[in-house]
Amino acid sequence: MLIIEHLTKKYGEKKAVDDLSLHIQRGEIYGFIGHNGAGKTTTLKSIAGILQFDEGTITVDGDSIVDRPLDCKKKIAYIPDNPDMYDFMTGNKYLNFIADVFGISAAERKEKIEKYANIFGIAGDLSQPISSFSHGMKQKLAIISAWLHSPKLILMDEPFVGLDPKASHSLKEMMREHCDNGGAIFFSTHVLEVAEKLCDKIAIIKNGRLIKTGTMDEVKGDDSLEDVFLELEADK
Amino acid sequence: MFGVLLKKQIFEVFRSWFVNTKTNKARSSVSIVVTIVLFGVLMLGVIGGMFAFFAISICPAMISADVEWLYFDIFGLIALVLGLFGSVFNTFAGLYLAKDNDLLLSMPIPVPMIIASRILNVYLLGLMYSSIVFVPSVVVYQIVNGFDAAALIGGIIMTLEISLIVLVLSCILGWVVARISLKLKRRSYATVIAAIAFIGLYYFVYFKAQDMISDLVQNAAEYGEKIKGSAYFVYAWGKNATGKPAEIAVCLTICAVLAAITWIILSKSFIKIATATPNETHVAVSKSNQKVRCLSSSLLSKEFARFSSSANYMLNCGLGILFIPAAGVLLLLKGGYLIDALSSIGDLTAIVSVGVAFVACLLASMNDMAAPSVSLEGGSLWIIQSLPIDPWHVIRAKLLVQIILTAVPMAFLAVCAAIALSLSVAEIIAVVIFMAVVVALFSLFAMFIGLKMPNLHWTNEIVPIKQSGGVAIVMFGGWGYAVLVGGGYALMYILSVGISPVLYLICFSAVSAVASFVLYRWLKTKGADVLRHL
Numbered sequence: 024m025l026i027i028e029h030l031t032k033k034y035g036e037k038k039a040v041d042d043l044s045l046h047i048q049r050g051e052i053y054g055f056i057g058h059n060g061a062g063k064t065t066t067l068k069s070i071a072g073i074l075q076f077d078e079g080t081i082t083v084d085g086d087s088i089v090d091r092p093l094d095c096k097k098k099i100a101y102i103p104d105n106p107d108m109y110d111f112m113t114g115n116k117y118l119n120f121i122a123d124v125f126g127i128s129a130a131e132r133k134e135k136i137e138k139y140a141n142i143f144g145i146a147g148d149l150s151q152p153i154s155s156f157s158h159g160m161k162q163k164l165a166i167i168s169a170w171l172h173s174p175k176l177i178l179m180d181e182p183f184v185g186l187d188p189k190a191s192h193s194l195k196e197m198m199r200e201h202c203d204n205g206g207a208i209f210f211s212t213h214v215l216e217v218a219e220k221l222c223d224k225i226a227i228i229k230n231g232r233l234i235k236t237g238t239m240d241e242v243k244g245d246d247s248l249e250d251v252f253l254e255l256e257a258d259k
Numbered sequence: 260m261f262g263v264l265l266k267k268q269i270f271e272v273f274r275s276w277f278v279n280t281k282t283n284k285a286r287s288s289v290s291i292v293v294t295i296v297l298f299g300v301l302m303l304g305v306i307g308g309m310f311a312f313f314a315i316s317i318c319p320a321m322i323s324a325d326v327e328w329l330y331f332d333i334f335g336l337i338a339l340v341l342g343l344f345g346s347v348f349n350t351f352a353g354l355y356l357a358k359d360n361d362l363l364l365s366m367p368i369p370v371p372m373i374i375a376s377r378i379l380n381v382y383l384l385g386l387m388y389s390s391i392v393f394v395p396s397v398v399v400y401q402i403v404n405g406f407d408a409a410a411l412i413g414g415i416i417m418t419l420e421i422s423l424i425v426l427v428l429s430c431i432l433g434w435v436v437a438r439i440s441l442k443l444k445r446r447s448y449a450t451v452i453a454a455i456a457f458i459g460l461y462y463f464v465y466f467k468a469q470d471m472i473s474d475l476v477q478n479a480a481e482y483g484e485k486i487k488g489s490a491y492f493v494y495a496w497g498k499n500a501t502g503k504p505a506e507i508a509v510c511l512t513i514c515a516v517l518a519a520i521t522w523i524i525l526s527k528s529f530i531k532i533a534t535a536t537p538n539e540t541h542v543a544v545s546k547s548n549q550k551v552r553c554l555s556s557s558l559l560s561k562e563f564a565r566f567s568s569s570a571n572y573m574l575n576c577g578l579g580i581l582f583i584p585a586a587g588v589l590l591l592l593k594g595g596y597l598i599d600a601l602s603s604i605g606d607l608t609a610i611v612s613v614g615v616a617f618v619a620c621l622l623a624s625m626n627d628m629a630a631p632s633v634s635l636e637g638g639s640l641w642i643i644q645s646l647p648i649d650p651w652h653v654i655r656a657k658l659l660v661q662i663i664l665t666a667v668p669m670a671f672l673a674v675c676a677a678i679a680l681s682l683s684v685a686e687i688i689a690v691v692i693f694m695a696v697v698v699a700l701f702s703l704f705a706m707f708i709g710l711k712m713p714n715l716h717w718t719n720e721i722v723p724i725k726q727s728g729g730v731a732i733v734m735f736g737g738w739g740y741a742v743l744v745g746g747g748y749a750l751m752y753i754l755s756v757g758i759s760p761v762l763y764l765i766c767f768s769a770v771s772a773v774a775s776f777v778l779y780r781w782l783k784t785k786g787a788d789v790l791r792h793l
Contacts, residue, residue, distance in 0.1 A: 068641075071641075071644075071645045072644065072645060073641055073644040073645055075792050092647075092791075093647045093648075093649065094647075095647075096645065096646060096647035097647040099645070101641070101645040103641050105638075107637065107638030107639045107641070108639055108642065109561065109564075109565070109639055109642070110568075110639075111564055111565050111568030111569070112561070112564060115549075116564070119549060119550060119551075119552075119557075120557055120560075120561055121646070122549070122551075123551065123552045123553070123554060123556075123557035124554060124557065124646050124647065124648060125647070126554075127551075128551065129549045129550075129551045132549050132551075133549045136549070
């Protein structure tokens with residue numbers, strides 16, 4: 024589904040991502056962990072086509088993000104760590120805008136908006152301006168908009184931040200359901216317990232370089248993910 | 260406690276002296292000094308000097324007519340209007356929408372103290388604007404009349420009274436706006452309408468005031484007697500600036516009562532308004548609120564929604580929407596006078612079409628909503644960058660907003676000009692083609708500058724809308740283009756170059772169309788690339 028080969032992104036002289044290669048298959052929830060500033064967001068933004076990178080290739084379901092950006096983006100949904108959205112729109116207008124971009128029919132969008140808005144308990148708030156939404160509500164709106172067009176690959180940057188326990192639980196269920204239906208998810212998180220329970224595979228990044236990747240068992244063995252992560256972080 | 264709040268509030272008022280509001284970084288010492296000096300020169304030297312000059316021109320006549328109080332009344336009124344103009348727009352936001360309202364209300368600070376510190380903010384602005392008018396009049400009076408300690412004290416007291424009345428009026432207006440805002444759904448429109456009405460009233464009074472003041476000065480003694488007999492407070496108000504204890508006591512009492520009433524109203528309603536959420540209706544998801552649009556229409560709708568959501572955006576970048584049709588109406592009403600005036604100068608009626616083109620350029624430059632539109636994406640830029648949207652489509656939607664909002668009023672202006680100035684068919688065609696090209700050129704140029712000079716890291720939307728170099732370049736560029744059109748033809752006329760206005764406009768349109776095409780190509784190719792990778 025997602026193939027990243029030798030991805031390198033520099034900010035000036037500093038390499039934010041350094042020769043990163045990663046393959047994500049259909050049906051996989053792939054966790055991405057690393058310290059602050061390790062290069063997680065840069066990697067996710069590069070896959071989403073927001074950032075230009077210096078070296079390497081990224082293909083989503085066979086389409087290169089550089090050569091065929093629009094085809095690629097049709098298969099992707101991206102949720103940033105801090106979803107700044109159009110404050111001047113209501114939640115409903117925003118979701119309709121996203122649905123228009125992906126050409127979703129009125130019946131389908133109604134069904135999906137209703138379904139996911141009810142799951143997250145914001146159905147009654149969608150007529151309000153986004154400017155009046157709390158961080159958690161914006162996060163929920165971003166998640167609904169991501170699920171709206173049934174993307175093949177969902178990219179999420181710290182998706183659980185700001186969500187209440189019920190919404191977190193719902194999101195985990197939605198993630199699993201999405202991957203069981205043949206989709207794939209690549210998400211970053213600092214909540215290692217969640218990553219440990221939810222992810223099929225995990226990638227650990229440090230100073231822009233991928234230092235460990237594989238199935239959960241391959242990465243952590245008999246230890247906890249936290250112990251492995253702290254040990255890897257401590258290594259020079 | 261109050262001292263801490265006061266210090267914070269004063270720093271907020273004068274923050275722009277110490278912090279660059281564009282980059283949000285502290286200014287250097289040199290920059291701070293230059294900013295303060297420039298501000299001082301502007302306020303004291305230019306505006307204060309202007310009012311001192313005015314005071315010098317009327318003070319001797321007023322003193323000799325023995326109506327010094329009328330002299331102070333005139334300046335008091337001007338100071339009141341300017342002070343109100345300077346502070347009224349900040350009152351609502353400053354009192355009720357301050358970002359730290361929740362923070363302060365959650366701390367162990369008495370609410371009256373928070374209100375007082377907020378009001379002080381409004382008071383300082385009002386005092387600054389009104390003093391710049393009134394203090395020069397007091398100084399000039401002391402010079403012309405000779406030093407008079409009582410009049411000096413009276414002048415100082417009246418300055419404070421004026422600032423107090425400005426504060427009272429600003430607070431009441433702010434309170435009214437706040438009450439209305441809580442009930443309105445489209446608050447930005449209400450703000451725009453209120454602002455335009457206030458600006459209109461201000462300029463109406465400003466232009467009428469010149470005639471009224473010159474009439475007053477010429478007949479000072481006569482009017483003085485009439486006012487003295489029929490409007491005692493007006494007389495007493497001016498008289499208290501000359502240092503008369505009885506009038507000072509009356510005026511101070513009235514000001515104090517007004518201030519006390521205002522304080523009671525504000526303190527009783529502050530928490531309710533500051534913490535209220537506007538009237539909101541919760542609507543369930545239904546098929547009726549799922550409108551399906553094509554991508555282009557959806558993007559255009561998004562851009563229109565962005566424009567109409569912000570009073571700042573509409574007032575600073577869209578005044579042409581009002582002024583262009585207003586010019587058309589003016590032409591219908593006064594077009595005959597214009598033709599008569601041009602006929603009396605010589606046979607200048609032939610060049611009237613160039614004049615219309617010149618005015619059209621000036622007015623079109625008042626619409627520059629495309630210029631800050633990229634910057635206004637701000638933190639939400641990731642949405643259009645991560646969605647499968649061709650960046651050119653986004654640019655086109657931003658462009659179309661300006662084109663539509665300028666072309667429609669411009670078409671109205673063209674119809675009015677054709678009727679009012681009896682333009683020939685050839686002139687009408689030339690003017691319409693010229694206007695169409697100008698609308699396209701200005702919009703494309705605004706978009707070009709918007710992409711070349713983006714500022715995505717603002718904390719207040721007023722920075723990209725009003726304080727950006729790009730917007731200034733677009734506006735002044737429009738003026739420059741107007742000068743080129745009008746001045747170019749005037750030069751040819753003086754040099755007796757035999758080119759008809761119609762041919763001149765067609766030639767100008769052709770050159771402008773070429774420039775527009777170049778900009779269009781750039782936006783479609785390189786511009787789209789710039790937006791993709793911002």
